[in-house]
Amino acid sequence: MLKEGLKKREIIKQLERKLSQDCSYQSEYILGSMCSEPINFGKEIYMKYISKNLGDPGLFKDTAKIENELIRELGELFGARNIVGSITTGGTEANIIAMRIARKLRPEIKKPEFIIPDSAHKSFDKGEDLMLGGLTLRRANLTKDFKLDLEHFKTLINENTCGVLGIAGTTSLGLIDPIDKIGEIIEGRNIFFHIDAAFGGFILPFLRELNYMIPPWDFRVTQVSSITADPHKMGLAPIPTGGYFLRDGSILNKIGFNIPYLAGGDFKHLHIVGTRPGGQVIAFWAILKYLGIEGYTKIVKQCMDNTKYLEKLISEIEGIKLAAKSEMNIVGITTESGESVTKLDDELRKRKWMLGKFKKFNLIRVVIMPHVKKAHLTKFSQDLEGIAKKLNL
Structure with missing residues (x-):
């Protein structure tokens, strides 16, 4: 220095x-x-509010309110009302959050397993490694055309299955798994169903606006528990801006981390990180208001x-x-x-x-x-x- x-x-x-x-x-x-x-407007907003820290939301209560408003609005875009969630560092953090939740909700399973397609993102391997043997990945085969082999997927489900993954926009080819069929397979089995739409989350709603035939992939599939969707991809938000969206808000109270010592007061969260930039949240809120459905649809077209x-x-x-x-x-x-x-x-x-x-x-x-x-x-x-x-x- x-x-x-x-x-x-x-x-x-x-x-x-x-x-x-x-x-x-x-x-x-x-x-x-x-x-x-x-987009330039997002960068301007981000720089204006760069000192906001959502790691201590009690100090930045209005920023926290904007995040909650943003999560609710995006939840409705993804087919559900009154969801909870947060803006994350990206899809990797969001996917690891989902893996942790799936494991924590089934404490009676001594050797929990999480089933993923063989096309899954590397973040799931990172999550498995971070859990130090506390969660094992099982990989479902793909067909010759890179689609999920549902028959093989079925054979992997057993009494140790705590969670399964469906992908809405695979990393390699942008393909969409048969989310509704996965939902039917796990119906009534108390299995956490996560969707990795890190890439597809801010494309698929607007393809629907363009009359593309989009298979069910989001909270409209009743068995879906949570979704990853990254604003810093097709959402055109400042990098990094990820997103995690959870249907059942009671899960936060059950297994959220309690942080009692912050200057702004006690609160619970599900994040992997502590400090979180509020500027990216405010910037993406502003971008949504600026572009709207019509603006995003034009970009996607x-x-x-x-x-x-x-x-x-x-x-x-x-x-x-x-x-x-x-x-x-x-x-x-x-x-x-x-x-x-x-x-x-x-x-x-x-x-x-x-x-x-x-x-x-x-x-x-x-x-x-x-x-x-x-x-x-x-x-x-x-x-x-x-x-x-x-x-x-």
Whole structure:
């Protein structure tokens, strides 16, 4: 640490130099990220209220009220009234919260198990590791088209099952699990049913507005207990802004953490973290008011139009094919021959394209976020076609 501080101008120069290799959403090359540039209004609001700390809501009572209002409004978007929840650091924290709740609600189970599709996000592996043997994951197979194998899923349920997962927007392909059918399978069995809609949560309601045929996925499925949905993805909120939404508010009183020593007074919460920035909550509240359903629907329509455009371009490239039909604004690319996509990904990276590679499923993921333009996709497909020829795919 410096003994004497530098001038602001010198610090800014150093930062510009040190950060020069960082990618920018304004460039054409970020095609694999599930985040995008937050809208400017949200950034302005966030900076204005950056000192708010919801780790001590008694000191920031109005900020806490805004969070509760935000959770109720989003709960209604997801098909339920009077839910509880909170804004989190992201989907990982929200998913781990769900795993903890599932385990704590069934103390009579000595060796609790949580069933997840094989397409589940890595946050569930993190949750299992953090619970130090207190919860074991069981993985349900996928079919050849990357869908959940319901028959195998059924065989995994037993007297030790405390929770199950359904996904509304898989990390690799954006596919939607048969949430309603999972609900039917676990009906009446006292099993906590969590939905990971970290990506899909702020797309699917607006696809419905555009008359897409969206299968039931949220609290409209009566067995669904909780939902993860990330505002910092398609919600265009400042990063990080996640969300956890819980149908049964009484769970908070049953197993919430009691924090008795804070300056603002005693309160209970379900979070993994203590300190929580209130600025991100206020910013996303403002973004919802600013965009509304019509604004989000317009953004989602543009993303889906570009998704269809890319699918058409991919279908015209010899040696390359779509890994699956897109259900939202994610396109999976693989080789027609089944050859590994590793060399394909390497060549794309040499040309600066930043995508997601899923070795397990042998595919490359393109996420058509709001910062992705049609011209970017045209250039990408041209490079992809040239690489396919070079590699003799």
